[in-house]
Structures are given as C-alpha cells and as structure tokens.
Amino acid sequence: MSAxxxxxxxxxxxxxxxxxxxxxxxxxxxxxEVLPLFVFDDVLLGGRFASANRAWxxxxxxxxLRSDLRERDGDLWLRRGRPAEAVxxxxxxxxxxAVYASGDAGPYARRRDEEVxxxxxxxxxxxxxxxxxxxxxxxxxxxxxxxxxxxFTPFHRAWEAAxxxxxxxxxxxxxxxxxxxxxxxxxxxxxxxxxxxxxxPDLLPEPxxxxxxxxxxxxxxxxxxxxAERRDLLAVGGTSRLGQDLHLGLxxxxxxxxxCGGPGDGPRVYASELCWRDFYAHVLWHWPHAxxxxxxxxxxxxxxxxxxxxxxAWTDGRTGYPVVDAAMRQLRAVGWxxxxxxMIVASFLAKxxxxxxxxxxxxxxxxxxxxxxxxxxxxxxxxxxxGTDAQPYFRVFNPVAQGERFDPEGGYVRRWVPELARVAxxxxxxxxxxxxxxxRQAGCVIGQDYPPPIVDHAAARERALFAYxxxxxxxx
DNA sequence: TTTTGAGTTGTTCGA
DNA sequence: GTCGAACAACTCAAA
Numbered sequence: 001m002s003a004x005x006x007x008x009x010x011x012x013x014x015x016x017x018x019x020x021x022x023x024x025x026x027x028x029x030x031x032x033e034v035l036p037l038f039v040f041d042d043v044l045l046g047g048r049f050a051s052a053n054r055a056w057x058x059x060x061x062x063x064x065l066r067s068d069l070r071e072r073d074g075d076l077w078l079r080r081g082r083p084a085e086a087v088x089x090x091x092x093x094x095x096x097x098a099v100y101a102s103g104d105a106g107p108y109a110r111r112r113d114e115e116v117x118x119x120x121x122x123x124x125x126x127x128x129x130x131x132x133x134x135x136x137x138x139x140x141x142x143x144x145x146x147x148x149x150x151x152f153t154p155f156h157r158a159w160e161a162a163x164x165x166x167x168x169x170x171x172x173x174x175x176x177x178x179x180x181x182x183x184x185x186x187x188x189x190x191x192x193x194x195x196x197x198x199x200x201p202d203l204l205p206e207p208x209x210x211x212x213x214x215x216x217x218x219x220x221x222x223x224x225x226x227x228a229e230r231r232d233l234l235a236v237g238g239t240s241r242l243g244q245d246l247h248l249g250l251x252x253x254x255x256x257x258x259x260c261g262g263p264g265d266g267p268r269v270y271a272s273e274l275c276w277r278d279f280y281a282h283v284l285w286h287w288p289h290a291x292x293x294x295x296x297x298x299x300x301x302x303x304x305x306x307x308x309x310x311x312x313a314w315t316d317g318r319t320g321y322p323v324v325d326a327a328m329r330q331l332r333a334v335g336w337x338x339x340x341x342x343m344i345v346a347s348f349l350a351k352x353x354x355x356x357x358x359x360x361x362x363x364x365x366x367x368x369x370x371x372x373x374x375x376x377x378x379x380x381x382x383x384x385x386x387g388t389d390a391q392p393y394f395r396v397f398n399p400v401a402q403g404e405r406f407d408p409e410g411g412y413v414r415r416w417v418p419e420l421a422r423v424a425x426x427x428x429x430x431x432x433x434x435x436x437x438x439x440r441q442a443g444c445v446i447g448q449d450y451p452p453p454i455v456d457h458a459a460a461r462e463r464a465l466f467a468y469x470x471x472x473x474x475x476x
Numbered sequence: 477t478t479t480t481g482a483g484t485t486g487t488t489c490g491a
Numbered sequence: 492g493t494c495g496a497a498c499a500a501c502t503c504a505a506a
Binding site: 151152153154232272276339340343347382389391392394395396397398401402458461 | 482483484485486487488
Binding site: 145153392393395465 | 498499500501502503504505
C-alpha cells in the first residue's frame with residue numbers, strides 16, 4: 001500500500017443501495033479506495049424481533065448490492081459477529097483511516113454505534129455518520145422551545161418546513177483496496193439460523209435495489225395519485241408496498257419523497273405517511289424507553305389478560321371476526337398486510353382481547369417483511385392508546401363496522417378466508433347472524449366451517465373501557 | 477407564566 | 492337512514 005493512497009470503509013446497514021447514499025458518497029469523496037462492508041450482527045439476527053422473512057429479503061438484497069458493486073469495479077465484503085469487532089478488525093487489516101455509515105435512530109443501533117466509534121477511535125480510525133435512513137435527522141426537528149415533539153401535527157408542520165438535502169447520484173465507479181482480504185460469500189438463510197421464510201417466497205416482494213426502484217417507478221406513476229381515496233380499501237391494494245424498501249434502505253426516503261411530490265391529495269397524504277415514519281423514529285430517539293413499554297408509563301398498569309388460547313386464535317386467524325382473520329392469515333401467507341388491516345387487528349388484540357400490545361408487536365415483527373421497530377412500535381402504541389399522540393382509549397374499533405366500511409363487497413375477507421367464499425356481502429363481516437338454513441346454503445355453518453366470535457364485541461368493548469378507566473390517575 | 481386551541485385513521489346512542 | 496353529540500378529561504404546542 002502506498003502512503004499516498006487513502007482508504008475508507010463504507011459500512012452498509014439499513015441503507016442497502018447505491019442511489020442517494022450520502023455515507024457512500026462521502027467515503028468515495030474522502031478516500032482513494034473504498035471497501036464496502038456488511039456485517040451480520042448476531043444480536044439482531046437472534047434478537048427478540050428477528051424475522052425469517054426479513055432475513056430472506058436482506059440476503060437477496062445483499063446479493064443484488066454485491067452484483068451492483070461488481071458492475072462498478074467494486075465488491076461487497078461480508079463479515080459476521082459483533083460489529084465493533086468485525087468493523088474494526090477489517091479496518092485495521094486494510095489500513096482504513098475512516099468508516100462511513102448512515103445513521104440509525106433505534107435504541108440498539110445507537111448503543112452499537114457508540115461502541116463502534118469508541119473501538120475505532122482507540123485505533124485512530126474515524127467513524128463518520130451521514131444521513132440517509134430518514135428524511136429528517138433524529139434530533140433535528142424541535143419545537144420553538146427546543147423540545148422534541150410528541151404530537152404528530154406540530155411535528156409534521158416543522159418537518160415540512162425543514163430544509164432538505166439534495167438527492168445524490170449513484171456512483172459510477174467504486175475502487176476497492178488493492179490486495180484486500182477475501183470478501184466472503186453470501187450466507188444461506190440456514191447459515192443465519194432460519195429454516196426458511198415463513199411466508200411463501202413467491203408471495204414476498206422481490207429483493208434488491210433494482211426491484212425496489214421499479215416498484216417506486218410504478219407507484220409514482222400509477223397508484224400514488226389515487227392513494228388518498230384507496231389506501232384504506234382492503235380489497236383494492238391502494239398502498240405503496242414500499243415498506244420493506246424503506247426499512248432496509250433499498251430506497252432513500254428523501255428520494256421517495258421527491259419522486260412522490262406533485263399536486264393533489266394522493267402525494268400530500270403519502271408524504272404525510274413518510275412523515276409518520278420519521279416521527280416514530282424521532283420519538284424512539286428522544287424516548288427510547290418506549291421500545292420496551294408504554295410511552296406513557298401509567299399505561300404499563302393496564303391489567304392485560306394472559307390468554308394463550310385467545311392469542312393463538314388471533315395469530316392463526318380464527319377469531320370468528322372475518323376481517324381480523326383475513327388480515328392475520330394474509331400476514332402469515334405473505335408477510336405483509338395493509339395499514340388499515342394492521343390497525344384493525346391491533347385494536348382487536350389490545351382492546352377486544354385485552355392482551356398486551358407487546359405480544360402483538362412481537363408477532364408483527366416476526367412476520368412482517370417490512371417490520372420496522374419504530375414504526376411498528378408507534379403503530380401498536382397508537383392502537384393500544386398507550387403512546388404519543390395516541391387515539392383516546394375509549395375509541396375501540398368495531399371489527400364488523402370496519403369490515404363493512406373498508407371491504408364493503410367482502411372481496412378481501414373471501415380471498416383470505418375461503419370458508420366465507422359463498423357468504424353474501426350482507427353477512428360476510430358477521431356470518432354468525434345468518435339463519436341456520438342460510439349458513440348451510442352458503443357452506444359456512446358457524447361452529448363447524450367457521451368459528452363463532454371469540455368474544456362478543458359489545459361486551460369486550462365494555463371490558464376494555466373498564467380496564468383502561470381503572471388505571472387512570474383521575475379515576476376513583 | 478398563563479391561557480387557549482387542538483389533537484390520523486371511531487363508535488354508539490338517541491333524536 | 493341520517494345526524495349531532497357524547498365519550499372523559501388530558502397533554503401538548505404556541506401565542
């Protein structure tokens with residue numbers, strides 16, 4: 001190695017892309033030779049929120065990143081272990097002067113990066129963090145009093161007013177260090193400890209940046225303009241389906257926001273959803289305790305029921321409420337469900353079944369190909385009325401009314417609950433109301449072909465209201 | 477410091 | 492069937 005040649009590592013984490021990548025761009029600007037690296041972190045792969053579906057999506061996306069880098073004379077180095085050790089060992093081995101990475105606002109990621117920075121600093125290696133996983137950097141959106149926001153609407157106003165960085169080009173060439181060690185091969189899912197994705201692979205989104213970019217192209221040119229009217233319609237598929245691409249950073253949220261601009265309600269409402277993603281990441285940055293318990297600690301006292309059978313009925317999609325069961329079966333089959341369905345099943349678990357929302361949060365993280373700690377946690381706490389800017393606790397979704405409103409023809413429930421295939425629309429969200437002869441004619445006898453409701457919604461609602469009221473400090 | 481207006485996504489009840 | 496009010500007070504953000 002010549003003394004005149006400077007070297008850096010570009011450490012990929014939740015930014016598995018080449019387009020609009022500030023950390024990679026900074027590394028390439030600062031160093032003559034850049035070594036792209038991904039580290040399989042056993043803490044994440046085996047942690048409480050590990051997911052075979054996301055691991056599958058990650059592996060496919062890393063394969064894509066490696067081939068994209070190779071097309072640019074580069075490569076992708078793969079290591080496994082504790083990041084502080086793996087990154088610093090490789091940095092020393094190749095004589096890197098700096099390590100560049102995109103910031104990650106999660107509680108574990110912050111601790112990990114503090115440790116990495118310290119270990120690198122002890123060896124005289126700089127650790128530089130760039131933006132790239134959120135539109136606005138955590139800590140950058142504050143009220144006039146300098147305090148973080150815990151209500152969405154004022155956050156949204158400040159977020160819209162904040163300056164935005166420019167979208168960056170993908171590099172044309174990535175020159176890697178001469179004589180660098182073996183890059184290593186992409187492991188199998190089994191190597192990472194997973195038998196296989198829990199969803200059917202042909203129903204999971206195609207991994208990789210190229211596939212994500214074509215999803216973005218299609219979304220920006222077709223679905224986006226009708227997003228506002230169609231996002232909640234369960235049978236329509238009016239949402240972007242870009243969640244996994246944003247979670248893994250196959251797409252930069254800044255670029256997605258720029259591509260999805262324009263007049264009309266569709267772009268406006270979609271941009272606000274990107275803002276929600278930032279909002280919940282900022283909330284966890286400022287209040288990391290929310291990752292483990294209620295944002296408002298008083299709600300840790302809700303008397304949740306321990307009911308493994310009811311929880312299993314919920315995860316299996318056999319609660320007897322068609323829209324809940326359809327959504328839970330879709331989740332298991334394809335590793336995804338639309339946001340409206342997430343709200344319905346979350347409300348059902350937390351309110352109708354009065355089961356701790358954290359059990360539902362964990363189930364979602366195990367299954368969702370787009371599972372994201374901050375967004376998932378924020379959504380669950382919203383549904384359970386325990387979070388920032390939560391819905392009032394006395395709002396309890398009625399699963400029949402939600403079904404009738406957002407799946408009026410019943411196409412969604414019939415697709416995922418085939419027992420209901422021949423039930424007429426007027427009964428399809430409450431099949432137990434069919435007279436016995438109608439049940440027989442529809443091939444859906446309650447208690448035989450399809451379960452009766454696991455709880456009576458009206459009674460369950462009263463139970464939830466009582467339970468939540470009981471822990472209010474003002475109540476007597 | 478005090479005050480005031482506002483707060484993603486609903487449901488139920490009674491007129 | 493449609494409509495408005497009640498739900499139950501609370502916290503936040505900003506004037």
